[in-house]
Amino acid sequence: xxxxxxxxxxxxxxxxxxAVIKCTYSxxxxxxxxxxxxxxGKRPQLIIDIRSNVGEKKDQRIAVTLNKTAKHFxxxxxxxxxxxxxxxxxxxxxxxxxxxxxxxxGKGTKLSVKP
Amino acid sequence: xPEVTQTPSHQVTQMGQEVILRxxxxxxxxxxxxxxQILGQKVEFLVSFYNNEISExxxxxxxxxxxxxxxGSNFTLKIRSTKLEDSAMYFCASRAxxxxxxxxxxxxxxxxxxxxxx
Numbered sequence: 001x002x003x004x005x006x007x008x009x010x011x012x013x014x015x016x017x018x019a020v021i022k023c024t025y026s027x028x029x030x031x032x033x034x035x036x037x038x039x040x041g042k043r044p045q046l047i048i049d050i051r052s053n054v055g056e057k058k059d060q061r062i063a064v065t066l067n068k069t070a071k072h073f074x075x076x077x078x079x080x081x082x083x084x085x086x087x088x089x090x091x092x093x094x095x096x097x098x099x100x101x102x103x104x105x106g107k108g109t110k111l112s113v114k115p
Numbered sequence: 116x117p118e119v120t121q122t123p124s125h126q127v128t129q130m131g132q133e134v135i136l137r138x139x140x141x142x143x144x145x146x147x148x149x150x151x152q153i154l155g156q157k158v159e160f161l162v163s164f165y166n167n168e169i170s171e172x173x174x175x176x177x178x179x180x181x182x183x184x185x186x187g188s189n190f191t192l193k194i195r196s197t198k199l200e201d202s203a204m205y206f207c208a209s210r211a212x213x214x215x216x217x218x219x220x221x222x223x224x225x226x227x228x229x230x231x232x233x
Contacts, residue, residue: 032219036158043206043224044158051219089158093219101213102148102171103222105158 002027002094006106013080014114021109023090024072032093033066033073034103039086047088048075080113087111117141119225121207127231128197136192136228138207147190148208148222149182151175158206164190197232204229 003026013019025033031052036044050057050064050073057064061080066073077084087110091103120139128134140147149161162172164182181193190209194201207225 034221036224043226046221046223049221091158101146102160102163104160107157 002030002092002104004090004092004104004106006090006109008109009107010110010112012112012114015080015082017080019075019077019080019084019111019113021075021088021090021111022072023074023092023106024070025092025104026071027092027094028068028071029095030092031095032101033064034091035062035064035075036089036091036105037086038089038108044089077111080111082113082115085111085113119207119209119223121205121225121228123228124226125229125231127233130199130232131196134194134197134230136194136205136207136230138190138192138225139188140190140207140209141211141223142188143211144209144223145212146170146210146220147182147184148210149192150206150208150224151203152206152227153203161192161205194230197230199232202230202232 006023034049035047037047038044048059048062048064050066061078063076087108089108090106093101094104122137147164150158152158160173162176162182163170179195183191204227206227208222210220210222213220
């Protein structure tokens with residue numbers, strides 16, 4: 001089945017700097033890769049997603065890149081702000097081995113943005 | 116914006132007791148899921164439900180777990196005999212029908228039910 005690895009587990013940056021979080025996946029059939037932001041005690045909230053027919057997608061300060069050949073995708077946050085501090089999860093939609101499209105999550109990256 | 120709603124927000128139960136966690140998915144969604152998150156860990160897939168039946172389940176979803184859609188709006192997760200290790204946040208999620216067969220509709224999570232087993 002699908003396996004998603006995420007790095008780093010923690011990331012501390014100064015306000016205004018960029019943050020990059022990287023994920024790899026194992027199922028070459030996966031075609032949908034969302035990123036979720038989870039604040040303490042709250043639900044995961046979708047912040048951006050990318051489908052396998054594109055290599056990059058941008059939404060204001062957030063961008064995601066996808067390399068299907070290497071099976072990795074990354075989240076880029078520019079001009080970080082203290083309110084970006086949260087745990088970020090990458091995920092891949094499992095399709096191989098009879099899976100019905102459920103999301104498999106990485107272990108999360110705790111991002112701390114210091115003012 | 117429509118939301119997935121979950122009740123209760125917090126459930127405390129004794130080991131061995133049965134619990135039912137309730138969810139109301141977004142009304143036009145067709146795929147329903149339960150995930151759990153042990154404190155400080157990743158979100159783990161439990162089960163998916165489509166067309167009134169389980170479409171997939173993980174190894175976590177053993178015989179102690181069951182899901183049901185008793186009416187047109189509710190989606191429940193039952194844990195028959197709770198164990199200490201069942202303590203976690205349980206998230207319900209739903210998504211709309213995919214465009215074509217590309218499985219590309221986003222997943223929307225509820226606020227979760229924090230289950231504490233003592």
